[in-house]
Amino acid sequence: MAAIGEQVRVGGLSLAGVTIRAAEDPEEVRRAWQALPEGATLVILTPAAAEALGAVALDSVRPLVVVMPP
Template sequence: MATVAAIGAHVRVSGLALAGVDVLVAEDPDAVRRAWRTLPDTVGLVILTAEAAKALGSVGAPDPSRPLTVVMP
């Protein structure tokens, strides 16, 4: 079964843990990229803050070999 993860600043993603989301707190661009690289293969959906999506750039772009990503408004 696929899991859901969220990457971003603590104040933006911490509440998602209450819904069972694996929260990866990343306060700066380097931390975002590290969190992305360490995602387990079981993750099927990644929720990104706008800042995290910007830090990933094309790394987080849709790709059949990577999890589906969505960006929080």
Template sequence: MGRVAAIGEQTRVAGLALAGVTVLVAEEPAAVHRAWQDLPQDVAMVIVTPAAAGALGPTLLESPRPLTAVMPA
């Protein structure tokens, strides 16, 4: 079974750590891209904030792995 990770702004993702989610704080587009590229191999699902989703663009978000979900705005 894989882990769940979250990428995005500190204020939006920090609380997910309480549920065991691997939190990758990324406040700027370049940091979002680095966090995405550095995802551990065992991450099966990534939760991204709307800002992070905008930085990644549709191509990366539509890839089959890892499963990706965008938080509501």
């Protein structure tokens, strides 16, 4: 599992063993998406990260992508 988005929104997920990819702007989000671990099966996105990735992530079948509520 991995999470991409603003540090303040995803930081706490590390306590549950989620790999955190803090990204504060759209370019960092896209780089974090490209750098996901090979075996990532679930990616949690903040709303801002989902907006930055658009259909690239939201239409993904693998990994499964979920977006945090606002």
